[in-house]
Amino acid sequence: MSAPRFVLEVRDSHGALVTRARIDALPVTVGRGYGCDVIVDDPYLDPVHVRIIQEGDALVAEDAGSANGLRANGSNERVPRVPLVRGTILHAGRTTIRYVDPAEPVPPARRDRPAAWHSPLAERSRLASPWVRAGAVAACLAISALVKWSSTFGLRPMREVGSEVVAALVALAIWAGLWSVGARLARHPALFTYHLAITSLATAALVVVFGIDGWLEFLWPRQWFIAALLLTLVCGTIVGLVYAQLGLASSLRRWWRIGAAVALPAVLFGVIYIVESSDESKFSSKMTYDAELKPVPARFVPAQSVEDLAEVVSELRQSVDKDTASKD
Amino acid sequence: MSLLRSRSATVAALALLVAPARAQTTRLETSDVYRRVANQVVEVDVVETGSGAQSQFGSGFFVSAGGEIMTNYHVIEPIINKPKEYRAEWVEASGTKHPLRLLAVDVVHDLAILASDKPASGWFTLRTTPLAQGTRLYALGHPRGLALSIVEGTYNGLMQYTLYPRIHLTGAINHGMSGGPAITGEGSVVGVNVATAGNSVGFLVPVDRAVALLARVSAPAFAPPKDLLGDIGAQLAAYQAQYFPSLLADTTRLVTLGAYTAPTMPAPYFKCWGDVTTGEDERRYDLTTHSCATDDEIYLSGDQSTGFAVLKYWLYSSKVLAPVQFYSLLEARYKTMASEMDGAESFVTNFKCKTVNVRRSAAEKNDAAMRVATCLRKYKKMPGLYDMVTHIAVFGRRDTALIATLTLSGVSYENGERVTARLLDRIQ
Numbered sequence: 001m002s003a004p005r006f007v008l009e010v011r012d013s014h015g016a017l018v019t020r021a022r023i024d025a026l027p028v029t030v031g032r033g034y035g036c037d038v039i040v041d042d043p044y045l046d047p048v049h050v051r052i053i054q055e056g057d058a059l060v061a062e063d064a065g066s067a068n069g070l071r072a073n074g075s076n077e078r079v080p081r082v083p084l085v086r087g088t089i090l091h092a093g094r095t096t097i098r099y100v101d102p103a104e105p106v107p108p109a110r111r112d113r114p115a116a117w118h119s120p121l122a123e124r125s126r127l128a129s130p131w132v133r134a135g136a137v138a139a140c141l142a143i144s145a146l147v148k149w150s151s152t153f154g155l156r157p158m159r160e161v162g163s164e165v166v167a168a169l170v171a172l173a174i175w176a177g178l179w180s181v182g183a184r185l186a187r188h189p190a191l192f193t194y195h196l197a198i199t200s201l202a203t204a205a206l207v208v209v210f211g212i213d214g215w216l217e218f219l220w221p222r223q224w225f226i227a228a229l230l231l232t233l234v235c236g237t238i239v240g241l242v243y244a245q246l247g248l249a250s251s252l253r254r255w256w257r258i259g260a261a262v263a264l265p266a267v268l269f270g271v272i273y274i275v276e277s278s279d280e281s282k283f284s285s286k287m288t289y290d291a292e293l294k295p296v297p298a299r300f301v302p303a304q305s306v307e308d309l310a311e312v313v314s315e316l317r318q319s320v321d322k323d324t325a326s327k328d
Numbered sequence: 329m330s331l332l333r334s335r336s337a338t339v340a341a342l343a344l345l346v347a348p349a350r351a352q353t354t355r356l357e358t359s360d361v362y363r364r365v366a367n368q369v370v371e372v373d374v375v376e377t378g379s380g381a382q383s384q385f386g387s388g389f390f391v392s393a394g395g396e397i398m399t400n401y402h403v404i405e406p407i408i409n410k411p412k413e414y415r416a417e418w419v420e421a422s423g424t425k426h427p428l429r430l431l432a433v434d435v436v437h438d439l440a441i442l443a444s445d446k447p448a449s450g451w452f453t454l455r456t457t458p459l460a461q462g463t464r465l466y467a468l469g470h471p472r473g474l475a476l477s478i479v480e481g482t483y484n485g486l487m488q489y490t491l492y493p494r495i496h497l498t499g500a501i502n503h504g505m506s507g508g509p510a511i512t513g514e515g516s517v518v519g520v521n522v523a524t525a526g527n528s529v530g531f532l533v534p535v536d537r538a539v540a541l542l543a544r545v546s547a548p549a550f551a552p553p554k555d556l557l558g559d560i561g562a563q564l565a566a567y568q569a570q571y572f573p574s575l576l577a578d579t580t581r582l583v584t585l586g587a588y589t590a591p592t593m594p595a596p597y598f599k600c601w602g603d604v605t606t607g608e609d610e611r612r613y614d615l616t617t618h619s620c621a622t623d624d625e626i627y628l629s630g631d632q633s634t635g636f637a638v639l640k641y642w643l644y645s646s647k648v649l650a651p652v653q654f655y656s657l658l659e660a661r662y663k664t665m666a667s668e669m670d671g672a673e674s675f676v677t678n679f680k681c682k683t684v685n686v687r688r689s690a691a692e693k694n695d696a697a698m699r700v701a702t703c704l705r706k707y708k709k710m711p712g713l714y715d716m717v718t719h720i721a722v723f724g725r726r727d728t729a730l731i732a733t734l735t736l737s738g739v740s741y742e743n744g745e746r747v748t749a750r751l752l753d754r755i756q
Contacts, residue, residue: 150652153612157653221683221699283673287717289681289701291663295651298697298724303687306752310745313702316682317741320706320714323677 003102013094028052044093059084133197140200143207144168175199183249191248202241209233218292238265361466362478368450369468371419372399374406387469387508390451395444399507401433402627404440408556409629431545435560436567437537452517454539459483469508491597491622494531495519501530561710564738572743576750585643588730591754613646632672634738645728658729662721666733679703696724716744
């Protein structure tokens with residue numbers, strides 16, 4: 001197909017593209033009527049509003065006797081005729097018509113990443129198998145059910161376990177759904193089941209981490225390294241979760257993904273820290289203490305003597321005394 | 329036992345003067361008693377300094393020609409804890425008001441003595457007189473802010489087994505009568521109205537405490553303490569030194585709770601009670617509770633009391649729950665049982681706690697161990713006083729465990745530690 005003589009780019013009152021009409025022969029009519037060469041559905045246009053003709057070497061757009069007239073290049077003044085050169089813009093009714101020379105250059109194609117329309121990360125990972133994804137979700141639900149069962153002492157344990165599993169599934173689905181929707185908005189594939197599987201794995205990891213933490217706190221109460229270990233594992237899991245989700249839902253470069261994944265727990269724990277430290281300075285008559293109790297034969301529990309206890313309580317007293325001293 | 333503090337201005341019609349069933353011809357007429365002492369009993373008001381509005385009120389009585397007035401600590405407490413916001417005054421029958429200056433308090437027995445610039449036109453002479461149970465007494469005061477009233481009652485002796493001495497008066501003491509005197513027909517003061525348990529069960533501070541307080545301020549070298557709260561703290565510490573050595577002594581009785589034995593009735597002035605919840609229909613575990621507490625406490629302010637002790641046991645057992653479930657139950661209960669204690673920011677700090685797993689000796693290696701969480705807070709303006717709460721869980725068995733809490737309020741650190749050690753030593 002040979003190049004057109006020129007192109008008319010038609011946009012509506014919001015600037016949205018209506019059509020790009022390829023023009024090969026003259027004269028050309030533009031209007032609302034079905035007999036026009038370029039038909040534009042604008043109620044403020046006449047059936048034949050503009051006519052474009054050849055005059056010698058020049059192209060000219062002329063008002064075809066329209067009710068609302070013809071204007072050009074942003075001016076408010078009605079004009080009967082407008083010579084068309086590269087870049088001329090006509091205003092007819094509420095429509096804008098730009099004269100485009102076919103030789104007019106267009107910007108080079110925007111580079112797209114191969115991840116945009118398929119996800120090699122997803123395809124290469126073990127999660128590519130639907131069985132693995134289903135297994136991850138099932139494992140998470142099973143762990144939640146087990147934890148719920150072990151911590152229930154009510155009359156209907158199975159009912160509590162059942163509602164826990166349903167609640168966990170709903171929560172996982174909402175979280176995975178949000179990621180999928182986010183991915184779709186960023187014009188990426190919505191890999192719902194992948195997100196579900198990743199979220200399930202992370203949740204299962206957190207449940208296991210907290211479970212282990214409870215046991216460690218029971219065996220070695222008030223040890224700083226246990227708190228540090230817990231914080232590290234929780235942060236690590238959250239970082240891993242966000243990193244993996246971003247990998248599926250975006251085409252961010254690796255370092256951006258790591259940055260975002262690290263920023264999230266940092267902000268999260270920062271907020272928690274601020275809230276907690278402001279709570280600490282508030283007066284409260286509540287006592288909070290390490291209250292973990294686990295079914296372990298007493299001989300396996302590292303324990304201290306009554307004298308050691310006296311020493312710990314004496315440290316406690318010093319710390320309470322110091323606090324009041326600094327406040328006075 | 330609720331204190332007679334009254335912040336409510338509600339005036340209720342009272343039928344206080346109930347004629348005794350058996351009138352005796354030799355008995356004094358109540359109206360004679362009233363007429364003789366009416367000018368010696370006054371209304372004591374606490375007034376908000378800014379607005380001059382009455383904040384709370386009670387009664388008081390003259391104890392010297394110089395205008396010294398005896399009342400309850402709890403009647404005038406705001407002028408101690410918030411001296412800038414409140415002042416005290418006494419009100420004549422005519423309505424004329426006179427300012428009062430605080431001289432001294434006996435916080436343990438709930439007494440205060442204040443001075444007025446206006447000399448007394450009549451006053452009570454304080455002295456201890458032995459009385460027979462059933463002696464007719466007359467309690468005077470301003471119930472609910474009404475005009476001076478007189479209430480007949482009978483002397484029922486010193487209450488037994490209380491931490492803080494109280495006379496039991498059978499007679500309707502009402503809000504607003506706090507700080508007023510309870511006198512014999514001859515007009516000698518037996519005690520100071522302090523509290524009621526309702527239904528004509530009233531309580532008096534024995535007059536010997538008032539005698540001691542008056543003697544203290546009458547001493548030539550006496551000057552009102554500059555640091556009143558520090559003085560109050562010292563009184564609490566001194567009183568506690570009397571009763572603490574006997575708490576949970578080796579002779580304390582033991583109670584059997586399932587597989588465990590534990591001390592009960594830490595001292596004669598404790599009251600103990602127990603309860604059992606069996607798990608047939610409602611629960612999947614059994615719970616036996618056993619509690620001992622001092623019945624009385626020391627009033628510091630409307631939101632802070634002190635000087636009490638509570639010992640509680642919860643025995644959990646279950647044949648139904650799996651061990652992990654049973655220990656989840658224990659964990660949940662251990663975390664929340666007695667994990668809160670009333671307190672006011674102006675008096676105490678926040679609690680701080682530390683947890684330790686304790687095994688008493690190598691001999692017990694195969695038996696139970698204890699998880700002990702000790703929580704401590706300090707009285708800000710009363711040096712050396714703490715609230716100490718010890719949470720104990722005896723664990724190691726798969727289907728039964730004992731949780732114990734010992735709450736010691738307003739104790740010195742050393743006393744708290746000593747009593748806690750005794751408890752830990754005797755739970756088996």
